[in-house]
Amino acid sequence: MFKPKIPELAPAGVAVAAPARWQDYVQLLKPRVMSLVVFTALTGLLAARVPVNPVLGFVAVLCIAIGAGASGALNMWYDADIDIRMRRTRNRPVPSGRVQPSDALGLGVTLSLFAVTIMILAINLLAAALLAFTIVFYAVVYTMWLKRSTPQNIVIGGLAGALPPVIGWAAATGTVPLNAWLLCAIIFLWTPPHFWALSLYTTSDYAMAGVPMMPVVRGAKSTRRQILVYSFLLVAAAVAPAFTGLGGVLYLAIAGVGGLVFIALAAILALSKAGDVTENQSSGLYEVKTGVKSARNLFAYSIGYLFAMFAALLIEALAHLPALTL
């Protein structure tokens, strides 16, 4: 039922018979996504502010990272047919022919089982259950279902990327209180403006692959407006930890001031023509076209904003700085 359509031919210029290098298998795990997952999971683990055995803390974050990598491999296995149609993804190991689809599937399933099993044995059942849910949600609900069927794909699918700090918190305490879900909410509400800003200047690629991203289905204007709405929701969620005993002064300053800048950039984007179809469209994937600069600015800033907020929480936890209870 869930068998992907594997491309029959690799794109021109790619040597199909090139032997798979070990680095190709690492690439299947989406190491850049893994690094972000490690960062947010570690923040959740430490923001819980309970004593954690460093070895077990390391193992918990390792399991979360491997689980994220496994999800990436399963995603690349299933999405090979659309990856080959997009310039950004056509050189991935499976669509380029360097790694067999069955190998990507095997790696993804094996690492998923490994990560969840070790999490059960070394940490606790709640963290393992949340990790298993995250992997299944990303690989099945997002990749196999939502991505190809609805422009809300990255909104709902964003839950998978938002759960690592919750898993980290569960690993540290065995519970998932409101503050853990606040961290989840911040990433969840950050995802739509982040990805839609990107998709505003990669629309043609998604359209070519038949992926119903918001700008493709509803148009650029609607996407820009929705980005602004989500930006307000994001900043509201971002400052909330200062009221619940999670974030301190440093965190509030970054979330608040940074949030105002976020909203300003989203407002500039909403007033721009970014993503609108014009004559003389350039074919360069990441080339900055007229009016697209504002989308690119928000995309870049969104990464820094999320990183800065989680870094502030991490610093406050490590330095034992007091949290606010406004």
Place this chain on the structure above:
Amino acid sequence: MTTPNPFHESEAAAKARRMRSIAIAVALAAFVILVFVVTITRLGGHVADSAHL
């Protein structure tokens, strides 16, 4: 006239295979160490705890 060897492997392919084998060996060794360290950590002081004997 020599018959081409159907099992002939290019130098690049042989090197890639060798490196993959090493990577698998490293991963397996890391797995063994991980299980050992987790076991010791989880057991911790309980090993010497007479209440569990």
